[in-house]
Amino acid sequence: MPRWKPDARERFVSAALHLFSEQGYDETTVAQIADRAGLTRSTFFRHFTDKREVLAAGQETLSALFAEGITTAPADATPLAAVAAGLASAAAAMTPFNRELGPRLEAVIATSSELQERAVLKKVGMAAAMSEALRNRGVSEPVAATAAELGVLAFKEAFAAWSSGEGEELAPLTAAALDRLRAALTELG
The missing domain is CATH 1.10.10.60 (Homeodomain-like)
Structure with a gap:
């Protein structure tokens, strides 16, 4: 061996x-x-x-990519524009391997409450990384936390679509998902 x-x-x-x-x-x-x-x-x-x-493999890398994209966004970027940069940074690192295993990973997680709990903690960790990067840019806590949560939701939605065969590239899907969530916010009033 x-x-x-x-x-x-x-x-x-x-x-x-x-x-x-x-x-x-x-x-x-x-x-x-x-x-x-x-x-x-x-x-x-x-x-x-x-x-x-094994099921959380890459979480730290993904969180770091989100934070790096937010950190390197233009200084005048709005919080959501900075999150979009973080999403683009993470999307650029996704490979065909990630795409292929996405549906299988979700199916396995659905079979175990322990794994579902771990998946939730993974999302919390990703949101925390984005929120911290936004706060480091001078964004207030409530705005940073909200923008980070929207980023996690957008990435989750886009990754699921990409994994199921929608689109060739993940980055445009993350941008579109974030735009849909931004529009949904305006409807909340």
């Missing part, structure tokens, strides 16, 4: 999602995931603390 491969993380994620889909989350072990990926358990634990963390 090879000791190291540069794509180990992706292999673990893919193997885990296939096994979770085939036999269920609770019935799948780390040993089975490692075996399916063609790697060792010790390699698994270099990348993840447990099998639940």
